Amino acid sequence: MEKIKLAVVFGGKSSEYLISLHSAASIIKNIPNDKFDVTLVGITEEGKWLYFPGNVEEIDNNSWFENPNCCEMILSPNATLKGFVKLNKDNTFETLTIDCVFPVLHGKNGEDGTIQGLCEIAGIPFVGCDTLSSAVCMDKEFTHIVCESAGIKTAPFMSVINEKTLDIKALYEDAVNKLSLPIFIKPANAGSSHGISKIRSYEEFEAGLKLGFKHDKKVILEKTIEGFEIGCAVLGNDEIQVGEVDEIEMYHDFFDYEEKYHSTTSKIHCPARISDDLKKEAKVMAAHIYKALRCSGMTRVDMFLTPNNEIILNEVNTIPGLTSVSRYPSMVRVGLGMGYTELIEELVNLAINR
Ligand SMILES: Nc1ncnc2c1ncn2[C@@H]1O[C@H](COP(=O)(O)OP(=O)(O)O)[C@@H](O)[C@H]1O
Ligand SMILES: [Mg+2]
Known part of the structure; x- marks a missing residue:
């Protein structure tokens, strides 16, 4: 061959x-x-x-x-x-x-x-999602819009553009009314928690916006979702396979850059320490999100699990961390029994056969 x-x-x-x-x-x-x-x-x-x-x-x-x-x-x-x-x-x-x-x-x-x-x-x-799907999944505003229209629960949010002409005081009041404190401020297009802040006051809001706009021309404001984060690996083109659900155990305010790559206080559990029913629900939702966003190849779907056992979409990563010990390959290994080398081969096969 x-x-x-x-x-x-x-x-x-x-x-x-x-x-x-x-x-x-x-x-x-x-x-x-x-x-x-x-x-x-x-x-x-x-x-x-x-x-x-x-x-x-x-x-x-x-x-x-x-x-x-x-x-x-x-x-x-x-x-x-x-x-x-x-x-x-x-x-x-x-x-x-x-x-x-x-x-x-x-x-x-x-x-x-x-x-x-x-x-x-x-x-x-x-390898990975096509042009349209990649662009939509990268943009946190459009991810929200597409998923909401597909009936998927997402955090209430507002998007902000035109940094120079903003009336920050009025925006703050509007955001607190609609989203209540604390609020997450994120660049619409970034990753690894770059430019993200969780704000609790007007002063922090101003600083958070400034930081967000350093990374992108568009920033989104999101209601803080209580609970913890879970993730799910999805693989495939027309026919999809769903890996294990994992869980991020955290003691910090949020999963920031330091925690993501040095895990000083956080810990990843794969499988997540949640009931089988909730795992099943998370997998169904991850597959639904994958289809709604027209993903192909692979995507890691990140969700929140609230104290009321509600699952809410956080974001999707079309090219998630792919070291042999990263979350995506681990979820594929644990959930589908597919090893790392086999995963690499499968991703290339999916690309060639799309
Ligand atoms: N609405 C929210 N409620 C609670 N925590 C959030 C919210 N949005 C983001 N976070 C926290 O911030 C982290 C980074 O946000 P995320 O949207 O995943 O951006 P990135 O693309 O940089 O990973 C998340 O892993 C989570 O810990
Ligand atoms: Mg993330």
Whole structure:
């Protein structure tokens, strides 16, 4: 059998650049070399695309772009080429055809439909949701709107644009009336809890808005949902499979960047320590959300479980953390008995067969 030519794209012009490096390093270490012919393409934080011929350790420790054998790489939009143009150091160029792109990129320019659009124009299959679904899932306002219209419970919210002309005092009063304190302020398009604050006063509201607008031109205000967070891995195209439900045990105010990647006080439980009935309900809801947002490939659906046992959507992650110990692969392993290497193969299969 011929090997599948897979381009693993990592890094990215995104605040989640470093997270991507860890996800990618883990994937690269576990790709079965007898089935895949892997090309590594790194994107620097400035947005420069480079062919990377080095070792996985250089990706893990973020020195990969210093490798003297890196050279520029262009993903060609030419649908008759289906691949990359590699600009060699000696000013010659080569074309590399590719069967599938695996964008191991998180957040902006990776998970938001932009690179997906480029792959669609190029006619190259790619892992994960398509352009439209990626863009909608990345934008917390549109995720809310689409899911509400599908009858899925989400946190009451307001979206805010036009930072310069805002009457912040009036907005604060309106928000407190509609959402009551404390309020979550989030950039509409970001991830890893960047730019998020939980505010309890006007002063904090002002600071929270400012911080949110540093990350995006649109910010959303959300009612605080009591309870704790659960997640569910969903996998598939037309036919979908749902992994285990996990739970985030937390002692902090919210699951911030520090907690997500260093787990100082929080703990992930997979399976979640909830009743079988609630797990079943969460899985049904995750599948419903996946379909409503027209997801394909994979998505991690994050929800809240309230003290009244109500399940409410928080957000969806179309390219969730993908190291071998990340939540998504763990939920797939525990719930579907599918190991990490098998998951990588399945994701590529789903991309090629979409
Ligand atoms: N409406 C809310 N009520 C309670 N906690 C929230 C709410 N929104 C966000 N959080 C907390 O903030 C964290 C980050 O928010 P989230 O919307 O998941 O953004 P990100 O895309 O950065 O992960 C969540 O994991 C949760 O702990
Ligand atoms: Mg989140």
